[in-house]
Amino acid sequence: MRRHVPVAVIGLLGIALVGCQKDDEPPILSATCAAQPSTGSAPLAVRFLLDVSGAEGPFTVTVSYGDGATGSDPDILHTYASSGSYAASFTIETSTQSARCTALVDVVGPTPTPTPAGNQPPNPSFRTFPAAKGNTVTGRAPFTVGLNMCLTSDPENDWLFFSMDYQGDRRWDSRGPFGGNCRKEVVYPAGTYSPTLCVHDIDKNREPLHDDQCHTFTVVATP
Numbered sequence: 001m002r003r004h005v006p007v008a009v010i011g012l013l014g015i016a017l018v019g020c021q022k023d024d025e026p027p028i029l030s031a032t033c034a035a036q037p038s039t040g041s042a043p044l045a046v047r048f049l050l051d052v053s054g055a056e057g058p059f060t061v062t063v064s065y066g067d068g069a070t071g072s073d074p075d076i077l078h079t080y081a082s083s084g085s086y087a088a089s090f091t092i093e094t095s096t097q098s099a100r101c102t103a104l105v106d107v108v109g110p111t112p113t114p115t116p117a118g119n120q121p122p123n124p125s126f127r128t129f130p131a132a133k134g135n136t137v138t139g140r141a142p143f144t145v146g147l148n149m150c151l152t153s154d155p156e157n158d159w160l161f162f163s164m165d166y167q168g169d170r171r172w173d174s175r176g177p178f179g180g181n182c183r184k185e186v187v188y189p190a191g192t193y194s195p196t197l198c199v200h201d202i203d204k205n206r207e208p209l210h211d212d213q214c215h216t217f218t219v220v221a222t223p
Contacts, residue, residue, distance in 0.1 A: 027054040029097035033074075033090050039106045043081050046105055048088060050074040055094050062091040066105070083109045119201075119209050122160055125151035126197050126215035136218040141190035143221035149199050150182040158201035158209060168194025168216065177202060188221040195219060 033050045052059065063071040065078050066086035074090060086105045092098065128137045129146035137145055149162050162181040164174040174184055186195070198214040 026056055026096060029054045029056075029059075029092065029094065029099040031090060031092045031099040031101040033088070033101040033103045035088060035103040035105045038104060040108070042083050042107050042110050043079050044105070044107045045077050045079045046088075047077050048074050048090070048103055050090055050092075050101075052092050052099070054097070055092070056097060057094050059092050059094045059097075062093075064089045064091075080105060080107045083107050119158070120155040121210040121213065122152050122154045122158075122199055122201050124199050124213045124215070125149060125153075126217075127151070128217055128219075132217055135216075136220060138220045138222065141188060141221035141223060143188045143219070144185055145188060145195075145219055146183065146185050147195055147197055147217075148183045149197050150179070152182070152199050154201050156201075158203070159206075161200055161202045161206070161208070163198040163212065165196040166193070168196055177206065188219055190221050190223040193219040193221070 029052070031050065031052045033048055035046050035048055037044070037046065048063075050061065061072060061074050063074055065071070065080075065088045067080055067082070067084070069078065071078070078088075080086060084107055086107065088103045088105060089100060090102075091100050125148075127146075127148045129148065130137060130139065139145070147164055147166070152160055152162075154160060159177050160182070161177045162175070163172050164181075164184055165171060166173045166184070166186045174181055182199075194216050196214055196216045198212040200212045201209045203209055
């Protein structure tokens with residue numbers, strides 16, 4: 001507290017002394033704050049350092065983090081989820097005093113991480129024996145046609161799942177991941193048929209990694 005120094009007053013009637021007198025002004029409340037770290041990539045966890053001096057008695061703290069969040073404990077770690085520039089403000093109050101400080105935080109977008117190339121679908125191979133001309137296989141009934149997908153390969157060497165519809169009636173006649181499922185011989189009576197061959201890759205739990213890749217041939221068995 002500031003005090004007055006005694007001063008001698010000389011008058012005609014004698015000498016008088018002015019006594020010591022207290023200054024009634026309260027101390028000044030002040031606050032400083034800082035963010036650690038003050039910059040970084042989202043999501044950014046920030047701890048704030050708050051220093052308060054000159055408080056007369058207990059005080060309260062109100063925090064506005066600048067991103068819509070508020071609080072009353074300056075020691076709590078706060079996370080900024082999105083990129084942007086934020087001004088975190090701290091209001092300190094006693095029964096007779098108040099002070100305010102601000103800490104700036106700059107948050108940039110998350111650092112991109114290299115994404116490995118995704119799993120690739122198989123490279124299908126659809127064949128018939130005898131070989132189709134264009135897309136049609138023609139022969140005399142009973143006509144034996146070999147349907148084959150065994151030369152299908154996969155970039156990651158995933159297991160393959162084969163499906164065949166011999167007649168083209170939208171009913172699977174053969175399905176499975178084994179070698180015997182990639183080739184079948186079918187005997188066709190006289191008529192025209194639309195056999196469909198499909199393949200996709202599967203994981204270790206036999207769940208599909210990609211949709212079926214399919215091809216439909218035309219088989220003409222003449223009388």
